[in-house]
Amino acid sequence: MYDVVLLTLGSERDAPGGCGSGGACCGGATGADTVPTSQTDSGQANTDQASSSQTDSGQANTDQASSGQTDIEQCATERPRVPVLACADALNARGARVETVTARSDAEIDAVLARLDGPARPDGLTWPDPDSKTRLIVATASDGQLRAVLRRLVKRYAPAPSKRPADLPGNRTLPDLPPVAVLPLDPARGGTHRDLAAQLGLPRDPAAVAAAVLDGTPRRLDLLRNDGGSVTLDGALLGAADDAGRPLHWRARVEVDDTILTDGTEPLLACAVGNAGGYATLNDVTLLTAPDPGDGQVEVAVAVPVVVRSAWGRKRVRLEVRRARGRAVSVLPREGKVPYLDDGVEGELTRKRSWWVEPGAWAVWSI
Numbered sequence: 001m002y003d004v005v006l007l008t009l010g011s012e013r014d015a016p017g018g019c020g021s022g023g024a025c026c027g028g029a030t031g032a033d034t035v036p037t038s039q040t041d042s043g044q045a046n047t048d049q050a051s052s053s054q055t056d057s058g059q060a061n062t063d064q065a066s067s068g069q070t071d072i073e074q075c076a077t078e079r080p081r082v083p084v085l086a087c088a089d090a091l092n093a094r095g096a097r098v099e100t101v102t103a104r105s106d107a108e109i110d111a112v113l114a115r116l117d118g119p120a121r122p123d124g125l126t127w128p129d130p131d132s133k134t135r136l137i138v139a140t141a142s143d144g145q146l147r148a149v150l151r152r153l154v155k156r157y158a159p160a161p162s163k164r165p166a167d168l169p170g171n172r173t174l175p176d177l178p179p180v181a182v183l184p185l186d187p188a189r190g191g192t193h194r195d196l197a198a199q200l201g202l203p204r205d206p207a208a209v210a211a212a213v214l215d216g217t218p219r220r221l222d223l224l225r226n227d228g229g230s231v232t233l234d235g236a237l238l239g240a241a242d243d244a245g246r247p248l249h250w251r252a253r254v255e256v257d258d259t260i261l262t263d264g265t266e267p268l269l270a271c272a273v274g275n276a277g278g279y280a281t282l283n284d285v286t287l288l289t290a291p292d293p294g295d296g297q298v299e300v301a302v303a304v305p306v307v308v309r310s311a312w313g314r315k316r317v318r319l320e321v322r323r324a325r326g327r328a329v330s331v332l333p334r335e336g337k338v339p340y341l342d343d344g345v346e347g348e349l350t351r352k353r354s355w356w357v358e359p360g361a362w363a364v365w366s367i
Contacts, residue, residue: 087206137181144345179218179363218363234278236342239270251334257326296359328356
């Protein structure tokens, strides 16, 4: 039978927007002096802490060792939420050895992920164990929290370019990451405002999640990495609106592989970078037509207001949506800061940002 770690990221779970609201993905201490608090089957109480992150202002994020910067926000102490306890009970009933861990920092997330390491390699790289008897469930209040865990998996297992091993696929910069099961904590995000778990058709009931991690098979999915040191699971939406909700114009050069969607001289209303479909539409406008997190490509769209004249010479503005698909996309702002959402986490882009696809790099347990 399997050892199952049920990982929760401590957060102010009722904050608007969930993880990432206000520019911080939870908060809490970081560094080696923090130790994750866990709860085993003996019923010991645990203390909810919080995961750390930083608002992306075009600079390297916390995943880059050179930055040393972390936005810290102390979160309230909480007990495990009901779905977490219900999932643990379902796993225990099946004979699994269960441990619940609430992480409040990157270091505490890393301590959990270390349990997924494989045997030592001759080249000295840390690699995941494909035959591991430890399985991971991530309880998420938002896609930003799931992304925080995947970001740490990438940080742990992606080799430096100078240490790229011969057994790494030619179209990837990291090995197959260990599968994770997703336990959604917000039932509302399975409805109108669908989270990634809903888009992927993953189970939301705690007992069904337990069955998926014990009896299911890994479903491999594409991952977007970016040159800011982070990852994207669902997608990103760039653009802003004024206080009345009217979209603001901005300019940027947007390229998908060798296709230039806009050269930066014309105004834009929005740009969507889609691995999945979370940002496929904006109000009543369809931006992305068929984003697929398993096809090895990223779909990108820009919305451009175009002035046209009618047969009577009257001017009107229509919205032109340009789309392209490829392996990589770059966005170069031409002026000022461009606000965006990336997996629901707010940020501001001030310099060029590139995303590229890692085909099949991560996986979820599904039935």
